[in-house]
Amino acid sequence: MKKGLPVADRKTVWRETADLTRREKKVVAAAIALHVVAAVAGLGGPFLIGRIVDAVSKGAGASDVDKMALAVGACVLVQVLVSRQAQYLGHRFGERANARLREDFVARTLALPVSAVERAGTGDLATRSSVDVATVGNTVRTVVPTLLISAIQLLLIFGAVIVMDPPLGLVALAGVPTTAAVARWYLRRASPAYLMEGETASELTEALTTTAEGGRTVEALRLADERVAHGTEKIGRQWQARRRTLALRSVFFPIVEAGYALPAAAMLLAGGFFMRHGLSLGVVVSATLYVQQAIDPLDRVMIWLEQAQRGLASFARVLGVGMVPPEPRGEVPASNQRELIVRGARFAYGDGHDVLHGIDLAVRPGERLAIVGPSGAGKSTLARLLAGIDAPREGVVTLGGLAVTKIDPAERRRRIALVTQEHHVFMGSLRDNLAFAAPGATDDDMLDALVAVGADWYGDLPDGLDTELGDGVRTLGPADAQQLALARLVLADPHTLILDEATAALDPTTARRTERALAAVLEGRTVIAIAHRLNTAHDADRVAVLEGGRVSELGSHDDLVRAGGAYASLWRSWHG
Structure with a gap:
């Protein structure tokens, strides 16, 4: 069973959030200051309306009332203008932080070891790179500024009521205990619920992706019913996770909404009582308007709090990608050391049984070695060990005397290239x-590489090297994509090449022509070819036969045919 990528804990999430804020601390400080000014200006309206009520009660003239009314308008205007600038700064911070998050995520993803990606599965990484990154971006861009603005407004509003009349201020807080209790109940349950929702989304994406990619195999083996059942089971798990988060929201929001009317009603009842003891009507009106004014920011806090939980859960998943230990920086072998040696290598996937059993093999520099054997013999696994993607459970694979997995990753990829039948x-x-293979390659270098692998389709491209490729533009077939991958290999120019069925998508005639062209271009380099077509083995310097995870035969084509063993039987079967 595939194990997903890790998820960051809450402490790490808050630390990274604080670090993200510190990077833009000047912009954040300016935005907070402007929001405070805007919120203070917003307090002027209810306060002045209360003064108007008291002034009218005392028989003030129209000119006095008009002046205070103009002041109310001025407060509104100041609040609008300052809020606009504060929101601009807040969104600027959000966009810059969002861009930085995406860049960091791409960097973390590209630094992942290939083995870690394969263990996790494409569904998990695809969901994190799309749904989770987008959710975090929305949280930083919209949710955080909204919560910040609303929190400032609430603090100033309730502070103003307390300053105006402390007893009324206590009454204004009548709905706080209920709201705080239900928020605490919700927050304790929301984070794990949304993490589970993200996990089930990854599982569903993985199930759908693998079924779509293996559509022909599913059809050929008549596995449609099984794959449908598997997908249905994953949909059911995600539906259960969605129902859990929906159940939390169905409790949280109704209780919060019901609590909005309580403070206003309490203010009016308490205000009538306090007015008998000398409190002015204007203070009661102002305090009640403040409480009504608090409903909007409080409502935004409650609504966006739910989105914040989604954002925190997604941020934990995004940060989890960076928790996978990167490939350690290793040593660099001497440039003239090119011998690849396997000694006593044993390997198992996960906790399963060994796939390779004590492999001993020495590949000489410049040698062409073909590895053949039945399906399941461990050929591709051996190729992965030779390329340093996986490390043997026992034994060692060395290049120039250094363990392949201990060579600096960048240097290892320059020296050893693994090409499989899966190409992108x-x-x-x-x-x-x-240019991915050789950023400094000229147009002539690229054309020569295409010619070397027999990519005749290049001549039919409307814009030559500038022709756009990919879905929705020009899609290359499997054979053309495979030749493109081989052209990259020619440009990369490593000294050791491992070809794991690298021409499997080509028809036999094209594959033969491509292999011969490659052999001429790659003369003098070490080539290890995993092959089912025995023509590749015929052209090799030596052939290693792999059976049951062991090397059963090793020698030249002619020697193995004369020996009359397993390879000779394969050769006779190949030629009928």
């Missing part, structure tokens, strides 16, 4: 796709 065409031009 990136969105962008053909030039962009080729």
